[in-house]
Amino acid sequence: MARPHIEPFCDRDVHFKNMKLPGFSSGMSYKMLSLDNDTGACSMTVQLAGGYQQPPGFSWSEMEMIVIEGELQVGEKVCRKGHYFYIPAGYAMPMMTTQQGCLVLMMYNTGEPSLEPSTQHHALAQVDLFHNIDSYMDLPWAMGNVTKPSVAAGCLIKLLNYNPISHAMTFLYCMTPAFKQDNISYHDCAEESYHLWGTSWMMQFGEVPTGGYFWRPAYINHGAFASEYGCIALGRVDSKLFNYFHYNPWSTPIENQNRAGARLYQRDPLLYKWAISYDHNHPHGPEDFEQTMQRRGDSGHEHDNEHHSDGTRHDHWHGHNHHNPDSPHHHD
Amino acid sequence: MTFKNLFIEHDVTPEVKAWLEEEIAEQEERYLAVEGAMADLAPMREKWYQEFFDRLTKHGFNQDGDDKIVIKSSDLPVKPEGREDKVVWKYGIDGE
Numbered sequence: 001m002a003r004p005h006i007e008p009f010c011d012r013d014v015h016f017k018n019m020k021l022p023g024f025s026s027g028m029s030y031k032m033l034s035l036d037n038d039t040g041a042c043s044m045t046v047q048l049a050g051g052y053q054q055p056p057g058f059s060w061s062e063m064e065m066i067v068i069e070g071e072l073q074v075g076e077k078v079c080r081k082g083h084y085f086y087i088p089a090g091y092a093m094p095m096m097t098t099q100q101g102c103l104v105l106m107m108y109n110t111g112e113p114s115l116e117p118s119t120q121h122h123a124l125a126q127v128d129l130f131h132n133i134d135s136y137m138d139l140p141w142a143m144g145n146v147t148k149p150s151v152a153a154g155c156l157i158k159l160l161n162y163n164p165i166s167h168a169m170t171f172l173y174c175m176t177p178a179f180k181q182d183n184i185s186y187h188d189c190a191e192e193s194y195h196l197w198g199t200s201w202m203m204q205f206g207e208v209p210t211g212g213y214f215w216r217p218a219y220i221n222h223g224a225f226a227s228e229y230g231c232i233a234l235g236r237v238d239s240k241l242f243n244y245f246h247y248n249p250w251s252t253p254i255e256n257q258n259r260a261g262a263r264l265y266q267r268d269p270l271l272y273k274w275a276i277s278y279d280h281n282h283p284h285g286p287e288d289f290e291q292t293m294q295r296r297g298d299s300g301h302e303h304d305n306e307h308h309s310d311g312t313r314h315d316h317w318h319g320h321n322h323h324n325p326d327s328p329h330h331h332d
Numbered sequence: 333m334t335f336k337n338l339f340i341e342h343d344v345t346p347e348v349k350a351w352l353e354e355e356i357a358e359q360e361e362r363y364l365a366v367e368g369a370m371a372d373l374a375p376m377r378e379k380w381y382q383e384f385f386d387r388l389t390k391h392g393f394n395q396d397g398d399d400k401i402v403i404k405s406s407d408l409p410v411k412p413e414g415r416e417d418k419v420v421w422k423y424g425i426d427g428e
Contacts, residue, residue, distance in 0.1 A: 004363045004422050013424035021351055032362075037353050039339075040348075042355070062338045110339035112348060124340050182387050183394045190424075203380045204419035206373060209421045217424030222386050247393055248409040249381050250417070253425045 002038045003190070007214035007222075008205045011034065011045045019046075023115030027052035030106075032214035033194070040112025043105070043192065043215070048072065050101040056119045058092045061111035064161065065169055066135070068196060070102025074132075082136030086161045086170070088129045090122025105194055105234060128226055135160060137171055144173065151241050152225075154179040155234075167240035175200055175227035183245040185223045187255045189237040191216045198231025203249070219253040219260070363422065369421045377417060 016029035027049035035042040041061065045068070048054075066084045073079070075094030087093060089110065106113070109177065114293050133139060135158055144155040146169075154176035161170040168189075175198075184203070195212040203224045207229075216222065244260055251259075265272040385408050392400030411417075421427055 002423065002426075004359065005424065006359075006363060006366055007420065009366060022345070022347060032355055032358065035352075035359050037356050037359075040344075040352050053394065054421065060340045060342045068399075089338055112344070112352060114342070114348075116342075122340055151397070152394055153398050156399060181394050182380050182384065182391065182400075203384055204377065205370065206376070217421065217426070219425055220421050221419065222388075245393075245395060246390055247384070249384070250409065250411050252418075253421050257425050267392055 003034045003036045003041075003215050003217075005215065005217055005220060006034045007216050008208050009213045010209060011209040012209070016047050017241050019113075021056065021113055021115075023117065024113070025052060025054050028054070033213045034192070039110060040109050041110055042113065043107045043194070044113070044211075045194075045211070046099045046104045046106045048096075048102050048104065050099060051097050052096075052101070054096040054115070056092055056094050057115045057117045058090050058122055058125065059087065059108065059111075060089055060114045060116065061108040062089045062188050063087045063109060064107045064236075066105050066160075066196075068103040068105055070100060071098060072102045072104060073097045073099075075292040078133070079132075079269045080136075082134055082172075083132065084135045084170075085132040086130065088126045090125030091117045091127055091130050092121045092125075107236070116166075131161075133160070139172075141174065147241050147243060149245055151183055151243070152179065155181070155225075160234075166238070167235070167307060168238050169237045169241060170234070172196075172230040172232065173235050174198075175225075175228040175230055177228065178227070179227040179230070181223060181225040183219050184247055184249060186219050186221055186236065186244050186253075186260075187241055188218055188260055189239040189241055190218055191241075193233050195231055195233045198227065198229060199229045200225065200227040200233075201293045217253075219256040221249065221256065222250060367420045367422075374417050377419070 011031045011033065014031050016031055018026075019028040019030055029047045029049070030044040033043040033045065046065075048070075064084070064086050067079050068082050071078055071079055071080055072083070074085075074096050106112075116122075139160075141156040141158060141159040143153070144151040144157045146157065146159070156174050156176070158172040159169065160172065162168070173193075178201075192215045193208075193213065195208055195210055197210050199207050199209045199212070201207050202222050204222055206215070242260075244256065244263070246259075261272075349374070388403040389405050390402070392402045395401050
């Protein structure tokens, strides 16, 4: 994802802009937090003015949103602060209105913000993936040790969305008052956070207050960590979260990535050797037979030329084909 | 469960393209402001690094959760000669 490193940034420091994109009603204004220069995917703090009405419709992009302040009526449902939505691309949402106005964090994950008026889902929408929850009222806090090595005990999470293929996650996290974690961390994935309330501190970037935000590409040092009075934030990672902890504040992203590769070699030497061996460098990774194997319900035996889990398509030239029997990538 | 249609192909109008170009330009300004602010923070960060090292040698390094290990002073890293204290990396490994 080609979003630049924006850290730290506070949306309280900038003004709202009126949304000019087609489809959206007047009364919608936004503060851009980060934007993918290639795809238009973005995260925005959105202010919907009192009386705002958005007609039913779907987005061409997968999107997520959480109510930060105020009340948002979605169809018959009144959603208050902490209400979270995961909305697949092409999933038609009912009319959205707000009587008194509200503040919402909107994240368009795979394309620019869009609203196509419709009361019907798009034919390609994966409607079963839609879900929503009042994350403040209906989810308990859990220990933050979703991965090992783990964060310190005062960091708790509520898991909001999980992609079982990429292991991408969206979650609320909080730090208890007087939280401290004395290590420097980096990950193999990009990480994003928006502070819904409260202030935390990181040794590289200083304090991140309410409305504070970051989009951080992979392998960039962050931490030590602290929060004097506690905080609650929405966090996201775009693939599997693994904590590489260390205490060298001067290491670079390349050095961090090399260290991650060294750890992979030490932990999974056979997989490492296979991955780096000749002709296995497929741009989208090797084939996962579970995603491509013929199933009894299939109408025909067709190569998967639709979208991959990373949003890319497979039907383009990438240096070899899958139809030559002599190709190591051949499959019937 | 599959995740194949995270994005649905569609036409992007000139109006949308213009919006994207404007946002990309503003993001560049935002990035430069962040980069400048973080460069200005370098003297304070030197102090924070020293306090971090002091805590590691006195109270310990969080190696996993709340499991801590005290680091010997002799094991603390040395700043590589000539390396600037850089914390913002525009596109991470793709920008180095």
